Amino acid sequence: DIQMTQSPSSLSASVGDRVTITCRASQSTRSYLNWYQQKPGKGPKLLIYLASSLQSGVPSRFSGSGFGTDFALTISSLQPEDFATYYCQQTYSTPYTFGQGTNLEIK
């Protein structure tokens, strides 16, 4: 199985901040890397697919980058509705494993 490791596990930031969450794979996943947002009591929502493609309807302040084993999700200017937990997922080979999550909290 490909192991996905996110950093940091939790992060405190303020509205307007630029934040970056990283995700490292235990072996290359090429560009098959997705990012999801989950708010308390809700199901996950797809934000970014294929490492850097923005899912329809997702604000442009979200962006993704990376290839191979190292990836990043950046939020350019945090909005109040962005405080949530973020997960990466590789879809290069089954099982399509998730990272452990990054909890983004209000400072």
Place this chain on the structure above:
Amino acid sequence: EVQLVQSGAEVEKPGESLKISCRASGYSFTSHWIGWVRQMPGKGLEWMGIIYPGDSDTRYSPSFQGQVTISADKSISTAYLQWSSLKASDTAMYYCARQNSGYSAFDYWGQGTLVTVSS
């Protein structure tokens, strides 16, 4: 509009069997993989497995192989997740999700089914 509607919350005793469902609408059910994701209380997302309803091809995570069965009935556009003998450690929220054909991400999600296993 793509929708995945899951069956309601369940409370079961250890050792009992259970089958939960995920009814799809708004797209061609037989043309997309559909998967199940577990989220234990206060924990992260775990990929359990996927099924292609067109031919019932199924892939399981090694962590869940033999512990659950994923199936689909294409005549009613519904996917299922079932247990033959529940354990307390199966207590979790279970999500179904549609996998996009082009890039394999889960682009639509069900609302989740909470399964509680307690004596």
